[in-house]
Amino acid sequence: APGPDASRELLVVTGSADGTVRVWNGRSSECRHVLQPPGASGPGASVEAGVDATAPVGSDLVGGRNVHSVFPLHSPAGTMIVVSRSPRAFLMTLSGGVVRTFERDDGKTDGGDFVAAIVSPSNRWVYISTEDGLCCCFDVSTGKIEKTIRGFAEESTGSTGGGRTAEVTGLAHHPHKSLLAAYSNEKGQKRGLLTMWK
Template identity: 25%
Template sequence: MASSASTLEIEARDVVKIVLQFCKENSLQQTFQTLQNECQVSLNTVDSIDTFIADINAGRWDAVLPQVAQLKLPRKKLEDLYEQIVLEMAELRELDTARAILRQTQVMGVMKQEQPERYLRLEHLLVRTYFDPNEAYQESTKEKRRAQISQAIASEVSVVPPSRLMALIGQALKWQQHQGLLPPGTQFDLFRGTAAMKQDEEETYPITLSHQIKFGKKTHPECARFSPDGQYLVSCSVDGIIEVWDYISGKLKKDLQYQADESFMMHDDAVLCVDFSRDSEMLASGSQDGKIKVVKTFSSGKREGGDFVAASVSPKGEWLYCVGEDMNMYCFSYQSGKLEHLMKVHDKDVIGVTHHPHRNLVATYAEDCTMKIWKP
């Protein structure tokens, strides 16, 4: 059931930005600031650039300052903005506000240290009993300075559609549903990354027939497995066909596109064993002719004595382990499809193989009255 696709490269900075947007939209201010500072990544988005520019051009500083506080802007542009606000507060004779901005903000504190003359000029303007626009705005006008500042700051910000994190998760779930990996109405556990499973169901023995799946007169299942996430029931038949069933209805899962198109997974000979990867995304099957398939075909390469009797997939799906009638274990790399290692594991017929759920340990068992645990 695994499908091959071209790799998409996602920048870590973009992931951080999406999380920052989530924090911003949910008023997680402390988390927002901490994440932005630790990662040295800035969100630098506004709801609307046009509205943001209009607010600056109109001098609506009560709307501008809260947005600027969440942006990472070049120091020079911030200094120009705060200087303009101090000048306009002085013109309105809002002197207490002007002094608070001048003396209590980090931007103006840096200006005081590094540009003392520029800073002192603003201090002097605040102690005068009059306001001279020509002197304050230095042969320009209030409107022209606002326009210059708005354009300079607007080049540093962008607009992103709201709730990008939730939208992307929604798109991913829709894709999985479209691919048949997430049946309609299925609850999804985002934390585990799987369909939600009932954890509180009390275990008890069966007494009632729920469904009966009939096969053709000349075929029958040689093996069957439920997937670890509980979504699939897979059967492997003596005629080499592998089918995925809806165990709730007892019918073939037609929401898997390849089954709807009747392009079934197949071997040339009877399928004797099957196993899922732990995430239920990959299915390995072994046939009587000594071949293993996972979207790819793995073969022992032997004409006689190389038939596989059992197989197991590693937890991350990187390795496929098969045991054959020749008492050997075949170790295939899923990525390359090559047989990377071959070794004899028992002295009599091997019965099966299984992999530890999260450690590099493989157990094999055979008719020689032993079970052996193998490690790197």
């Protein structure tokens, strides 16, 4: 019979440049699932490529784009936010099902890819920085944008990237306060700039 800890598995979830998400057993280091967020395979679909961590997943990736951010959530349990360099992010189950899609409300897809993300410690909000310089604040429970910060990349990097919008490399959220931090690796940015947003 399973022990009292059988329902409390230790799982590690990773995103990859090949467009997949891997779910690992944290105790045995075995790859449990190789998941692929929806993309070329059609809206609402999720593809499980298998349990072999080295298995090729084919050419059916999210436009060939990397998964740069994966955030396991404590609420709702057994879910994660998956963000790739595309105009959509997903709330997915650990087995690969799509629960909710996060998309911009202006419909922009070309030049509006998601480039950095962070989830608030309460799991209520997901903040996503876009390629064209916005920061979208989504409600995790509804998938709707609650706020859009325009000029986010310019303010966060102190640069316009030589005629184009500078790109935010990463976001961080304070563990107890409503503070968001943004940083960039842009060549034209002011060195060591970390911008805090309230």
